[in-house]
Amino acid sequence: MPLFQDLMEPSINQLPYDGEVHYWRRIFSQGDALQYYELLLKQIAWKNDEAIIFGKHIVTKRKVAWYADEPYQYTYSNIHRTALRWTPHLLALKEKVEAKTQQSYNSCLLNLYHTGDEGMAWHSDDERALKAQGSIASLSLGAVRKFAFKHKKTKERLVFELESGDLIEMKGETQSHWLHNVPTTKKIQMPRINLTFRQMEQ
Numbered sequence: 001m002p003l004f005q006d007l008m009e010p011s012i013n014q015l016p017y018d019g020e021v022h023y024w025r026r027i028f029s030q031g032d033a034l035q036y037y038e039l040l041l042k043q044i045a046w047k048n049d050e051a052i053i054f055g056k057h058i059v060t061k062r063k064v065a066w067y068a069d070e071p072y073q074y075t076y077s078n079i080h081r082t083a084l085r086w087t088p089h090l091l092a093l094k095e096k097v098e099a100k101t102q103q104s105y106n107s108c109l110l111n112l113y114h115t116g117d118e119g120m121a122w123h124s125d126d127e128r129a130l131k132a133q134g135s136i137a138s139l140s141l142g143a144v145r146k147f148a149f150k151h152k153k154t155k156e157r158l159v160f161e162l163e164s165g166d167l168i169e170m171k172g173e174t175q176s177h178w179l180h181n182v183p184t185t186k187k188i189q190m191p192r193i194n195l196t197f198r199q200m201e202q
């Protein structure tokens with residue numbers, strides 16, 4: 001029998017106003033989530049992220065990778081990037097996520113946080129290359145980490161504790177009105193992988 005929570009969660013908008021966030025807990029068994037986590041740790045072409053900020057070359061501790069339908073070219077923070085083609089495992093994950101959100105995605109940015117020392121600062125995913133008001137689906141594997149939203153004007157905050165296998169979708173006006181971050185923490189020593197499936201404008 002489906003649990004009440006399973007039925008309710010995805011349909012509820014987690015944001016109080018100015019956007020839409022949907023949350024599915026544990027879309028995989030813990031065994032499958034662990035298997036995907038281990039596969040991705042090994043198979044993804046992880047690289048430190050780079051940026052040129054005020055003429056200074058910055059290299060992040062967090063690692064990233066970018067996969068897509070096409071070898072898209074993309075520039076942010078003055079660094080040029082080219083997407084790699086989907087691997088079979090990434091395609092399987094994409095299909096699973098698409099079945100939940102009922103959306104389709106043509107690219108995925110992956111983040112690898114080795115420990116709680118690594119996080120992501122407040123930002124919105126509002127780059128011009130992304131479809132306006134499109135869906136961004138974020139899948140977590142590995143260590144539990146906080147994922148927070150802060151409204152740009154009211155400063156209202158919401159915090160989620162994302163567990164291995166959790167899926168969170170942002171869409172509609174979310175990126176125009178809310179920032180999100182992954183705060184650092186001294187409590188976590190294990191890696192976390194995050195996959196953000198995105199809709200690039202083509």
Ligand SMILES: O=C(O)CCC(=O)C(=O)O
Pocket residue numbers: 109111120125138147180181182194196
């Ligand atoms: O790691 C996360 O959960 C968030 C990643 C993120 O916000 C991004 O890649 O834009």
Ligand SMILES: [Fe+2]
Pocket residue numbers: 123124125180
């Ligand atoms: Fe983001």
